[in-house]
Amino acid sequence: MENVMILFNETSGKDKGKELAEKFVTYAKDHGFMSTNFLLEQVGPDCDSKKTVEKAKKEKIDTLVFIGGDGTINHNVKDFKEELPHLNVGFLPGGTVNNMARVLGIPMNFEAAADVILDGITRKIDYGMINQKVIVSTMTIGLLADTAARISQEDKQKYGKIIFVKNFFKLLAKKKRYRLEIKTDKEQWVGKTQLVTVTMTNSVGGYTNFDDSASPDDGLFHLTILPKLNFFKLAFYLPKILLGKIYEIPEIKYITAAEIDIKSMTEKKVGTRVDGDPSEDLPIKMKVVKHGLSVFVPKS
Numbered sequence: 001m002e003n004v005m006i007l008f009n010e011t012s013g014k015d016k017g018k019e020l021a022e023k024f025v026t027y028a029k030d031h032g033f034m035s036t037n038f039l040l041e042q043v044g045p046d047c048d049s050k051k052t053v054e055k056a057k058k059e060k061i062d063t064l065v066f067i068g069g070d071g072t073i074n075h076n077v078k079d080f081k082e083e084l085p086h087l088n089v090g091f092l093p094g095g096t097v098n099n100m101a102r103v104l105g106i107p108m109n110f111e112a113a114a115d116v117i118l119d120g121i122t123r124k125i126d127y128g129m130i131n132q133k134v135i136v137s138t139m140t141i142g143l144l145a146d147t148a149a150r151i152s153q154e155d156k157q158k159y160g161k162i163i164f165v166k167n168f169f170k171l172l173a174k175k176k177r178y179r180l181e182i183k184t185d186k187e188q189w190v191g192k193t194q195l196v197t198v199t200m201t202n203s204v205g206g207y208t209n210f211d212d213s214a215s216p217d218d219g220l221f222h223l224t225i226l227p228k229l230n231f232f233k234l235a236f237y238l239p240k241i242l243l244g245k246i247y248e249i250p251e252i253k254y255i256t257a258a259e260i261d262i263k264s265m266t267e268k269k270v271g272t273r274v275d276g277d278p279s280e281d282l283p284i285k286m287k288v289v290k291h292g293l294s295v296f297v298p299k300s
Helices: 017-030 049-058 070-080 099-103 110-119 143-149 153-159 161-172 231-236 238-242
Strands: 003-008 037-042 063-068 088-093 122-130 133-135 138-142 178-183 188-193 195-199 221-226 253-257 259-264 284-296
Touching: 003 017, 003 049, 017 037, 017 063, 017 110, 037 049, 049 070, 063 070, 070 099, 070 133, 088 099, 088 110, 110 284, 138 178, 188 221, 253 259
Parallel strands: 003 037, 003 063, 063 088, 088 284
Antiparallel strands: 122 133, 122 284, 138 195, 178 188, 178 259, 195 221, 221 253, 259 284
16 A cells, blocks of 8 residues: 545544544554555545545555445445546445445454555455446345435434334335336346345345345345235244345245346336435446455455
8 A cells, every 4th residue: 555545424424534534544654554645535425526536546546445334435436436446445434334344344443444454455346336326235125215214314323223123114014015127137027015125245234144145246236025024924934034045035036137127117206225325216227347346354
Protein backbone atom coordinates (compact mmCIF):
# COMPACT_ATOMS: atom_id res chain seq x y z
CA MET A 1 0.00 0.00 0.00
CA GLU A 2 1.54 3.28 -1.16
CA ASN A 3 -1.46 5.56 -1.65
CA VAL A 4 -4.58 4.83 0.39
CA MET A 5 -7.94 6.59 0.20
CA ILE A 6 -10.20 6.08 3.24
CA LEU A 7 -13.88 6.63 2.47
CA PHE A 8 -16.26 7.34 5.35
CA ASN A 9 -19.93 8.31 5.56
CA GLU A 10 -21.13 10.31 8.54
CA THR A 11 -24.80 9.66 7.69
CA SER A 12 -24.76 5.86 8.05
CA GLY A 13 -24.34 3.30 10.80
CA LYS A 14 -23.29 4.81 14.11
CA ASP A 15 -21.99 8.05 12.59
CA LYS A 16 -18.38 7.49 13.65
CA GLY A 17 -16.90 7.30 10.17
CA LYS A 18 -14.45 10.18 10.39
CA GLU A 19 -13.33 9.15 13.87
CA LEU A 20 -12.61 5.62 12.61
CA ALA A 21 -10.80 6.97 9.52
CA GLU A 22 -8.44 9.05 11.66
CA LYS A 23 -7.99 6.17 14.06
CA PHE A 24 -7.01 3.86 11.17
CA VAL A 25 -4.35 6.29 9.93
CA THR A 26 -2.82 6.50 13.42
CA TYR A 27 -3.00 2.73 13.84
CA ALA A 28 -1.37 2.07 10.45
CA LYS A 29 1.49 4.51 11.09
CA ASP A 30 2.06 2.95 14.52
CA HIS A 31 2.39 -0.41 12.76
CA GLY A 32 5.08 0.53 10.26
CA PHE A 33 3.22 2.35 7.49
CA MET A 34 4.98 5.68 8.03
CA SER A 35 5.70 6.30 4.34
CA THR A 36 2.17 5.50 3.13
CA ASN A 37 0.11 8.42 1.83
CA PHE A 38 -3.35 8.44 3.45
CA LEU A 39 -6.24 10.54 2.12
CA LEU A 40 -9.53 10.88 3.99
CA GLU A 41 -12.64 11.48 1.89
CA GLN A 42 -16.24 11.80 3.03
CA VAL A 43 -18.83 10.09 0.82
CA GLY A 44 -22.61 10.13 0.88
CA PRO A 45 -25.64 11.86 -0.62
CA ASP A 46 -24.23 15.37 -0.16
CA CYS A 47 -20.81 14.62 -1.69
CA ASP A 48 -19.62 14.75 -5.31
CA SER A 49 -18.59 11.16 -6.04
CA LYS A 50 -17.12 12.07 -9.45
CA LYS A 51 -14.66 14.47 -7.81
CA THR A 52 -13.70 11.76 -5.32
CA VAL A 53 -12.97 9.27 -8.09
CA GLU A 54 -11.00 11.84 -10.08
CA LYS A 55 -8.97 12.68 -6.99
CA ALA A 56 -8.20 9.00 -6.47
CA LYS A 57 -6.93 8.74 -10.05
CA LYS A 58 -4.86 11.91 -9.75
CA GLU A 59 -3.28 10.74 -6.49
CA LYS A 60 -2.57 7.28 -7.99
CA ILE A 61 -4.53 5.53 -5.25
CA ASP A 62 -3.86 1.78 -5.10
CA THR A 63 -5.97 0.95 -2.03
CA LEU A 64 -9.45 1.96 -0.89
CA VAL A 65 -10.68 1.53 2.67
CA PHE A 66 -14.47 1.52 3.10
CA ILE A 67 -15.78 2.45 6.56
CA GLY A 68 -19.40 1.51 7.14
CA GLY A 69 -21.91 -1.24 6.51
CA ASP A 70 -23.26 -2.95 3.41
CA GLY A 71 -24.99 0.21 2.13
CA THR A 72 -21.76 2.20 2.26
CA ILE A 73 -19.84 -0.60 0.53
CA ASN A 74 -22.53 -0.68 -2.16
CA HIS A 75 -22.32 3.06 -2.88
CA ASN A 76 -18.52 3.05 -2.96
CA VAL A 77 -18.40 0.08 -5.35
CA LYS A 78 -20.86 1.88 -7.64
CA ASP A 79 -18.75 5.04 -7.64
CA PHE A 80 -15.45 3.22 -8.25
CA LYS A 81 -16.61 0.30 -10.42
CA GLU A 82 -14.60 1.44 -13.45
CA GLU A 83 -11.42 1.68 -11.34
CA LEU A 84 -11.87 -1.49 -9.26
CA PRO A 85 -9.74 -3.75 -11.52
CA HIS A 86 -6.70 -1.68 -10.45
CA LEU A 87 -7.52 -1.36 -6.74
CA ASN A 88 -7.49 -3.39 -3.53
CA VAL A 89 -10.31 -2.77 -1.05
CA GLY A 90 -10.37 -3.00 2.74
CA PHE A 91 -13.48 -3.06 4.97
CA LEU A 92 -13.64 -1.45 8.39
CA PRO A 93 -17.11 -2.46 9.67
CA GLY A 94 -19.10 0.49 10.93
CA GLY A 95 -22.71 -0.27 10.00
CA THR A 96 -25.65 -1.95 11.68
CA VAL A 97 -25.45 -5.45 10.10
CA ASN A 98 -22.09 -5.59 8.26
CA ASN A 99 -23.16 -8.61 6.24
CA MET A 100 -20.25 -8.55 3.77
CA ALA A 101 -17.64 -8.23 6.49
CA ARG A 102 -19.08 -11.20 8.38
CA VAL A 103 -19.15 -13.32 5.22
CA LEU A 104 -15.45 -12.69 4.63
CA GLY A 105 -14.52 -13.36 8.25
CA ILE A 106 -13.52 -9.75 8.88
CA PRO A 107 -13.69 -9.04 12.63
CA MET A 108 -16.08 -6.45 14.04
CA ASN A 109 -13.32 -5.27 16.38
CA PHE A 110 -11.54 -2.21 14.95
CA GLU A 111 -7.93 -3.24 15.63
CA ALA A 112 -8.49 -6.77 14.33
CA ALA A 113 -10.20 -5.47 11.18
CA ALA A 114 -7.38 -2.97 10.63
CA ASP A 115 -4.84 -5.79 10.95
CA VAL A 116 -6.60 -7.66 8.14
CA ILE A 117 -6.03 -4.69 5.81
CA LEU A 118 -2.44 -4.13 6.91
CA ASP A 119 -1.57 -7.84 6.50
CA GLY A 120 -2.27 -7.44 2.78
CA ILE A 121 -3.90 -10.82 1.92
CA THR A 122 -6.52 -10.36 -0.83
CA ARG A 123 -9.36 -12.41 -2.30
CA LYS A 124 -11.33 -11.89 -5.51
CA ILE A 125 -15.08 -11.73 -4.88
CA ASP A 126 -18.15 -10.91 -6.96
CA TYR A 127 -20.52 -7.99 -7.06
CA GLY A 128 -23.55 -7.50 -9.24
CA MET A 129 -25.49 -4.91 -11.22
CA ILE A 130 -29.20 -4.28 -10.73
CA ASN A 131 -30.18 -2.10 -13.70
CA GLN A 132 -27.61 0.71 -13.37
CA LYS A 133 -27.02 0.24 -9.64
CA VAL A 134 -24.85 -2.17 -7.66
CA ILE A 135 -25.53 -5.14 -5.36
CA VAL A 136 -22.79 -6.57 -3.16
CA SER A 137 -24.76 -8.75 -0.77
CA THR A 138 -28.57 -9.00 -0.72
CA MET A 139 -31.66 -7.88 -2.62
CA THR A 140 -35.19 -8.39 -1.28
CA ILE A 141 -38.71 -7.95 -2.64
CA GLY A 142 -41.86 -8.29 -0.56
CA LEU A 143 -42.06 -8.62 3.21
CA LEU A 144 -38.41 -7.94 4.02
CA ALA A 145 -38.14 -4.98 1.65
CA ASP A 146 -41.44 -3.48 2.82
CA THR A 147 -40.45 -3.95 6.46
CA ALA A 148 -37.08 -2.26 6.02
CA ALA A 149 -38.67 0.63 4.10
CA ARG A 150 -40.72 1.51 7.18
CA ILE A 151 -37.70 1.79 9.48
CA SER A 152 -35.71 5.02 9.66
CA GLN A 153 -31.93 5.16 10.14
CA GLU A 154 -32.60 6.76 13.52
CA ASP A 155 -34.83 3.85 14.58
CA LYS A 156 -32.20 1.30 13.45
CA GLN A 157 -29.58 3.00 15.57
CA LYS A 158 -31.89 3.38 18.56
CA TYR A 159 -33.67 0.00 18.65
CA GLY A 160 -31.42 -2.35 16.64
CA LYS A 161 -32.87 -5.56 15.18
CA ILE A 162 -35.95 -5.59 17.44
CA ILE A 163 -37.60 -2.78 15.45
CA PHE A 164 -37.23 -4.86 12.27
CA VAL A 165 -38.91 -7.88 13.89
CA LYS A 166 -41.79 -5.76 15.20
CA ASN A 167 -42.53 -4.21 11.81
CA PHE A 168 -42.11 -7.55 10.02
CA PHE A 169 -44.94 -9.15 12.00
CA LYS A 170 -47.19 -6.14 11.44
CA LEU A 171 -46.85 -6.55 7.68
CA LEU A 172 -47.10 -10.33 7.84
CA ALA A 173 -50.58 -9.98 9.34
CA LYS A 174 -51.72 -8.14 6.20
CA LYS A 175 -50.87 -11.20 4.02
CA LYS A 176 -49.85 -9.10 1.03
CA ARG A 177 -48.46 -10.97 -2.00
CA TYR A 178 -46.96 -9.82 -5.30
CA ARG A 179 -47.47 -11.51 -8.67
CA LEU A 180 -44.06 -11.64 -10.34
CA GLU A 181 -42.37 -13.04 -13.42
CA ILE A 182 -38.77 -14.16 -12.89
CA LYS A 183 -36.59 -15.24 -15.82
CA THR A 184 -33.08 -16.64 -16.10
CA ASP A 185 -31.27 -18.15 -19.08
CA LYS A 186 -32.45 -21.61 -17.98
CA GLU A 187 -35.92 -21.21 -16.48
CA GLN A 188 -38.96 -19.02 -15.84
CA TRP A 189 -41.16 -18.69 -12.75
CA VAL A 190 -44.51 -16.87 -12.61
CA GLY A 191 -46.65 -16.65 -9.50
CA LYS A 192 -47.66 -14.85 -6.33
CA THR A 193 -45.13 -14.49 -3.55
CA GLN A 194 -44.71 -12.83 -0.18
CA LEU A 195 -40.94 -12.86 -0.23
CA VAL A 196 -38.10 -12.94 -2.75
CA THR A 197 -34.47 -12.83 -1.68
CA VAL A 198 -31.44 -12.70 -3.97
CA THR A 199 -28.07 -13.22 -2.27
CA MET A 200 -24.49 -13.16 -3.48
CA THR A 201 -23.14 -14.93 -0.40
CA ASN A 202 -24.14 -17.51 2.20
CA SER A 203 -25.42 -14.77 4.53
CA VAL A 204 -28.56 -12.68 5.04
CA GLY A 205 -28.98 -10.02 7.69
CA GLY A 206 -25.76 -11.02 9.43
CA TYR A 207 -26.81 -14.70 9.68
CA THR A 208 -23.85 -16.34 7.97
CA ASN A 209 -25.34 -19.80 7.47
CA PHE A 210 -28.37 -18.90 5.37
CA ASP A 211 -27.28 -20.85 2.28
CA ASP A 212 -24.33 -23.23 2.50
CA SER A 213 -24.21 -23.64 -1.30
CA ALA A 214 -23.38 -19.96 -1.90
CA SER A 215 -20.04 -18.21 -1.71
CA PRO A 216 -18.98 -14.63 -2.52
CA ASP A 217 -16.85 -15.74 -5.49
CA ASP A 218 -19.00 -18.37 -7.26
CA GLY A 219 -20.23 -16.04 -10.02
CA LEU A 220 -23.91 -16.65 -9.20
CA PHE A 221 -26.98 -15.05 -7.72
CA HIS A 222 -28.82 -17.35 -5.30
CA LEU A 223 -32.55 -16.66 -5.45
CA THR A 224 -35.18 -17.94 -3.01
CA ILE A 225 -38.89 -17.46 -3.64
CA LEU A 226 -41.36 -18.02 -0.80
CA PRO A 227 -44.91 -17.96 -2.26
CA LYS A 228 -46.57 -17.95 1.16
CA LEU A 229 -44.98 -17.62 4.58
CA ASN A 230 -46.29 -20.38 6.85
CA PHE A 231 -44.52 -20.45 10.20
CA PHE A 232 -45.79 -23.91 11.14
CA LYS A 233 -44.35 -25.47 7.96
CA LEU A 234 -41.11 -23.52 8.24
CA ALA A 235 -40.77 -24.60 11.88
CA PHE A 236 -40.88 -28.21 10.68
CA TYR A 237 -37.91 -27.47 8.40
CA LEU A 238 -36.00 -25.51 11.05
CA PRO A 239 -33.12 -28.05 11.12
CA LYS A 240 -32.54 -27.51 7.39
CA ILE A 241 -32.67 -23.73 7.86
CA LEU A 242 -30.12 -23.86 10.66
CA LEU A 243 -27.84 -26.05 8.54
CA GLY A 244 -27.95 -23.57 5.66
CA LYS A 245 -29.93 -25.91 3.40
CA ILE A 246 -32.84 -23.59 2.66
CA TYR A 247 -32.77 -24.83 -0.96
CA GLU A 248 -34.02 -28.26 0.22
CA ILE A 249 -37.31 -26.91 1.64
CA PRO A 250 -40.21 -27.96 -0.66
CA GLU A 251 -42.23 -24.74 -0.14
CA ILE A 252 -39.34 -22.65 -1.45
CA LYS A 253 -38.43 -22.17 -5.12
CA TYR A 254 -34.64 -21.95 -5.39
CA ILE A 255 -32.79 -20.70 -8.48
CA THR A 256 -29.14 -19.93 -9.23
CA ALA A 257 -28.11 -17.83 -12.22
CA ALA A 258 -25.57 -15.25 -13.37
CA GLU A 259 -28.35 -13.12 -14.89
CA ILE A 260 -31.93 -12.60 -13.65
CA ASP A 261 -34.87 -10.52 -14.94
CA ILE A 262 -37.76 -9.73 -12.56
CA LYS A 263 -40.96 -7.83 -13.29
CA SER A 264 -44.34 -7.28 -11.65
CA MET A 265 -47.35 -8.75 -13.43
CA THR A 266 -49.98 -6.60 -11.72
CA GLU A 267 -48.87 -3.73 -9.49
CA LYS A 268 -47.44 -0.57 -11.05
CA LYS A 269 -44.83 0.02 -8.36
CA VAL A 270 -42.94 -2.72 -6.56
CA GLY A 271 -39.77 -1.64 -4.79
CA THR A 272 -36.60 -3.53 -3.97
CA ARG A 273 -34.22 -3.26 -1.05
CA VAL A 274 -30.53 -3.74 -1.89
CA ASP A 275 -27.78 -4.04 0.72
CA GLY A 276 -30.01 -2.42 3.33
CA ASP A 277 -31.12 0.59 1.27
CA PRO A 278 -34.03 1.36 -1.11
CA SER A 279 -33.09 0.61 -4.71
CA GLU A 280 -34.65 0.09 -8.14
CA ASP A 281 -38.38 -0.47 -8.68
CA LEU A 282 -39.40 -3.42 -10.83
CA PRO A 283 -38.74 -4.31 -13.59
CA ILE A 284 -35.07 -5.07 -12.98
CA LYS A 285 -32.24 -6.82 -14.81
CA MET A 286 -29.48 -8.32 -12.65
CA LYS A 287 -26.02 -9.46 -13.76
CA VAL A 288 -23.04 -10.79 -11.78
CA VAL A 289 -19.64 -9.14 -12.22
CA LYS A 290 -17.52 -12.18 -11.39
CA HIS A 291 -14.39 -11.51 -9.31
CA GLY A 292 -14.93 -7.77 -9.74
CA LEU A 293 -13.60 -6.89 -6.28
CA SER A 294 -10.18 -7.57 -4.75
CA VAL A 295 -10.75 -7.48 -0.99
CA PHE A 296 -8.43 -7.81 2.00
CA VAL A 297 -9.35 -10.91 4.04
CA PRO A 298 -7.92 -12.76 7.06
CA LYS A 299 -5.02 -15.15 6.42
CA SER A 300 -6.92 -18.25 7.52
